[in-house]
Amino acid sequence: MKSSANRSLWIRPFLVIGLTLATLVCAYLPVQGLQEDAKFVAIEENGSKMWRGGGSINLTAHGTRPLKFKVINTLTTEHGFTIDSMKVHEVIKPGEEKTIDVPIANIDTTISAHRVYCHLHPKHMAAAFLVTMK
Numbered sequence: 001m002k003s004s005a006n007r008s009l010w011i012r013p014f015l016v017i018g019l020t021l022a023t024l025v026c027a028y029l030p031v032q033g034l035q036e037d038a039k040f041v042a043i044e045e046n047g048s049k050m051w052r053g054g055g056s057i058n059l060t061a062h063g064t065r066p067l068k069f070k071v072i073n074t075l076t077t078e079h080g081f082t083i084d085s086m087k088v089h090e091v092i093k094p095g096e097e098k099t100i101d102v103p104i105a106n107i108d109t110t111i112s113a114h115r116v117y118c119h120l121h122p123k124h125m126a127a128a129f130l131v132t133m134k
Contacts, residue, residue, distance in 0.1 A: 036070040036099070037062070038129055040116060042079040042092065049075060051116050054129030059104070066101040073097075080120035085111055089119065107131060 040053035057067065073079045073092040081090045081100070085108040092098055108114075109131070115127035 006048040023120060035068055037067045039070045040070075040072070040081065040127060042073040042075050042081075042118075048125050049079070049121065050125035051079075051081070051118065051127040054077070054116070054127050056130040056132065058132050059107070059109070060133050062104075064104055066103050067107070069102065071098045071100055078120060079124075080118040081116065083114055083116050085114045089106045091120065109133065 037057050038055050040051060041052045043050060043052050067086075069088075071081050071090070071092055073094055073096050073116075076094050078094065079092050081103075082088060082094050086101060086102045087106040088102060090098065090100060112130050112132055113128050114131055115128050116124050120125040
C-alpha cells in the first residue's frame with residue numbers, strides 16, 4: 001500500500017508538467033504559421049526563372065512590427081531578391097530558405113504595388129505584391 005501511495009505522489013507532478021508542456025506546444029505551433037506576411041519562391045517555369053509569391057498586406061491592420069518575408073530559392077544557382085521600394089537587397093543561395101524582416105519605416109507608402117525582382121539576373125521575371133493602408 002505504501003509503494004502505490006509513493007508512486008501516486010510522483011506521478012501527479014510529472015503528469016501536470018507533461019500536460020502543461022503539451023498545452024504550450026499546441027498553443028505555440030499555430031502562431032508560427034502566421035508569422036510570415038508573404039512568401040516568395042524562386043522557380044523555373046517554361047524556361048523562365050522568376051520569383052513566385054506575393055499577395056496583399058494591409059499596413060493599418062498589420063501594426064508597427066516589421067514585415068516578414070519568407071524567401072526560398074529552389075534553383076541551383078544564387079538568386080537575387082530585391083524590393084527597391086522597401087530597401088531590400090539580398091542574395092539567396094541555392095536551396096536556401098531565409099526570413100527577411102523589413103522595418104515599416106523602410107516601406108515607401110506612396111506606392112501600393114511593390115516589385116520583387118532578381119538584381120543578379122535582369123532577364124528573370126519579376127513578381128509584385130500590394131501594400132495598402134486600408
